Amino acid sequence: MKIKSLLTAAILLSVSYITPIYAQSAPNAENGAFVAVESNIDPMDSVEVSLLTCSPHEEIYSLYGHAAIRWHQGDTDLVFNWGMFSFSKPYFALRFVFGLTDYELAAYPFERFWPYYQQWGSSITEQVLNLTNDEKRTLQRLLGENLQEENRVYRYNFFYNNCSTKPRDVIEKSIDGQVVYEERSDYQPTFREMVRECNRNHLWSKFGNDMLLGVKADLATTREEQEFLPMNLMTDFAHAQIYKDGEYRPLIKEQRLLVAPGVQVIEQDFFLTPTEIAVLLLIISVCIALYEWKSSRVVKWWDVALMTVQGLVGIVLTVMIFSQHPTTSLNLNLLLFNPLALVFIPAVIKGKRNLWTKLLLVMLILYGLGGILQSYSEGMWIVALCLLIRCKK
Template sequence: MKLTFLSLTLFFCTLGSIFPQAIQAQTMVQKQAVPPATEDSIRFSLLTCGAGEEIYSLFGHTAIRYENFTRGIDAVFNYGIFSFNTPNFILRFTLGETDYQLGVTSYKQFAYEYTWTGRDVWQQTLNLNAEEKKKLLALLEENYLPQNRIYRYNFFYDNCATRPRDQIERAVQGTLEYADDMTSFQTGISFRDIVHQYTIGHSWARFGIDLCLGSQADKDITRRQMMFAPFYLKDFLAKAQLKNIPQGMERPLVSSEDHIIQSPQQTSTEEAPSPLQTAFLLFTIVTIATAYGIYRRKSLWLLDLLLFLAAGVAGCILAFLASFSQHPAVSPNYLLFLFHPLHLLCLPWMIKRVRKKEKSIYMWANITVLTFFILLWGIIPQEFNLAVLPLALSLWIRSASNLYLTYIRK
């Protein structure tokens, strides 16, 4: 079970892929005294990379490949560069103040990275004319200037997939039209749905992400917003058409697609124990212990201390995200009715009354809130991870048990 505070916050960079090597500036287009390149000697491609095993690579990655056969240049423009060594990295991630940057590396180095980590790469050759290629190169070079290469990362709206898309759209002539309506919200797909698609087999990562994402993540999104995920971008671009171009003929944006790096197929296996299994195990232990406590008329205050301490710490993290983070879709989060800082703040007084088997207003308030939360589970406008239910029931049972012991003491 690798779920730590680091893994809870690191999911915000799941769309980025780490390239810790020094950025190879010499792979940029050099102003050499060479014959002018013809249209056929330059090729631009969109690279879509398969998922890795780490939480920050589950969604894959996107980059732009630039080949100039006349000058012998084969470079990859990568908007997914970030560093764990940045001062206050975890805090900045949590607050949504993480900066990514555009880096350029040789394709040889790029391919080595993905071959070594066993991640597939697909290449979509862009069907651009000479002017469009020239403009796209100018846009990428402008982005790579020291004053422009760093940007404020946003995991749903401004990331390593949306940046290449935006540059391609700016470079093409005429109108780029996708096969589907890109602005309608009647899609039946939410940000959380896409997150779940890419976390199959990684139940603890999904559990951590589900805790952090609030109700905004469950609203339907447009197809254009789906492009935050690299493989959605790949699929939409594959069907896109360029229309109203000066030549008067429409053409597909992608002329060909190739699977350029193929790794051995790996079977995804579900992690064991899963969060749901662990939560049910905890619920079973709490239920048995509570039955024993009622039978022996013992308060089991140490068990309450551990449970409500954990719930309070989780609540502090969620409240911090909801109140201070600039990340989208983390607020409002209805899990704050279950996990909230009051568990931590009121813990000393609550435990004192539990030990003495005295009436606790906090326990009455807590069981009331938990009862409504459990009964209204299906109509609260937020999708909860199923592992949350046995956790809520565990807190409910402990509150009910303490109130019962207070009653029979009278």
């Protein structure tokens, strides 16, 4: 699926789409999905539980990678995937924007999981968890509870409750002891910096994300917050220890590459970048300003065009204030793109532009000062200069 429009490109999708294939039996002791034949040997001896980390590929919805849990015991080889969703559900994009999207957990054969990532050129890294048999039993119970009809659907949140944080949380709950992570003092990115890195090859997607993310996205993140990205979780798990009764043991017993990275094709975005569009607008504004200076006329249609774009984008940003996404509630882009522009269009058409000019100048000054707190989208300083040129009587 190709997402080219600004609104859809701005939607922060962090998991890969796979058609849900549910396991025929839920993973709990009652229905025997994981129960081995009775013997003197603990059936959990043969169980291997792993965290699977899939590297990103170049579809918009998979730029952030993916994570899942693998339960392998003899012929039973299941993947527990919290990243199941469907674009066909009513108002999916709108609900995602407002933070009202529901995702769900599905369990299905591992053989149905890995070929999808292989065909897209993504790698799959498996980290075998160093769990005791009792911890495996606890994890078995938790997976079964999560897979029940009333529990498997959950309210998805891009940064705080997604396909990476859900496996982490259920693994931590299963451990009898404390998981001690190695703090990464040299790695303290903001949410915006991490999202930008994932979208580095998709400038319009990065632009859209930057437009919707507000001041809170520029705050330093904690180790736990950084684990919304599966690749960060994989790194943290690799260096984590389990502490109990004065003793430590590594969280990961073995790490192996299940699927090697393949060739990925980076498809061309729109033929002009956001910066090139901004420069084009500036050139037009300068040319119109020179024409107005020489002819002593005002080109009202250009003001109306700019104000229309300001107002329409401003409506989207205003709506995001009410979204459940915590990083969109305070967005200084509203100073540059504000719905009030639509209100002043009739006055500008009538030649009464003084009040709008003063208001626009104040918003541009505040926008410039706001750059101390918020990092703006590519090309936005050029757009601000373009609007500043129009601040004349």
